[in-house]
Amino acid sequence: MLTIVQKENPVLRAIAKEIPIQEITSAHIKRVIRDMKKMLKTQPDGVAIAAPQIGESVRIFVVSGKIFEESWQKELVLPEGTAVQTPDLTFINPRILKLSKTKKWMHEGCLSVRPLWGEVERSTNATVEAYDETGKKFTRGAGGLLAHIFQHETDHLDGVLFIDHARNVAPGQVPEQAAAPKKSREPKSPVKKSTIKTKK
Numbered sequence: 047m048l049t050i051v052q053k054e055n056p057v058l059r060a061i062a063k064e065i066p067i068q069e070i071t072s073a074h075i076k077r078v079i080r081d082m083k084k085m086l087k088t089q090p091d092g093v094a095i096a097a098p099q100i101g102e103s104v105r106i107f108v109v110s111g112k113i114f115e116e117s118w119q120k121e122l123v124l125p126e127g128t129a130v131q132t133p134d135l136t137f138i139n140p141r142i143l144k145l146s147k148t149k150k151w152m153h154e155g156c157l158s159v160r161p162l163w164g165e166v167e168r169s170t171n172a173t174v175e176a177y178d179e180t181g182k183k184f185t186r187g188a189g190g191l192l193a194h195i196f197q198h199e200t201d202h203l204d205g206v207l208f209i210d211h212a213r214n215v216a217p218g219q220v221p222e223q224a225a226a227p228k229k230s231r232e233p234k235s236p237v238k239k240s241t242i243k244t245k246k
């Protein structure tokens with residue numbers, strides 16, 4: 047059965063495999079991408095997913111098209127039955143080409159680390175090079191949420207979870223403010239991993 051694996055699962059700690067270019071359009075990779083999109087759609091608060099999160103240790107992540115919708119940007123949740131106009135974006139063998147020196151502490155959660163949230167210092171702008179579903183190489187620059195997603199998802203492909211470098215990790219919802227004020231790097235969160243419990 048298709049599920050989102052949780053943080054104890056070793057697949058989340060493996061370095062995901064690069065996909066040979068000629069295999070990008072293979073039935074197997076097509077199925078993985080289809081399953082990732084299907085799974086992402088079942089998560090109302092999910093904005094992106096990496097292949098290891100469905101148990102597939104390959105270098106792919108998918109960003110939900112809904113983040114580009116005006117209605118979602120206003121409410122951060124879409125009313126039931128809303129049709130999303132923007133297709134999901136698929137990044138195969140992504141490589142971060144550039145990260146801005148400007149960083150911000152951003153609130154962050156993860157479909158595989160429920161129900162925890164924390165603050166992670168992320169670059170405000172990022173550029174990624176990747177292949178699309180047809181095997182074509184492209185480059186995409188982003189700021190704001192999409193830049194944040196690029197960093198969280200490429201971490202997944204390298205076996206890194208946000209709790210590895212987050213502070214103030216605690217269960218719950220996203221606090222009101224989008225991001226904490228910019229500060230110099232601070233020590234890691236004092237929360238011990240052994241005390242962290244997941245809900246799902």
Ligand SMILES: [Zn+2]
Nearest residue numbers: 155156157158
């Ligand atoms: Zn995640």
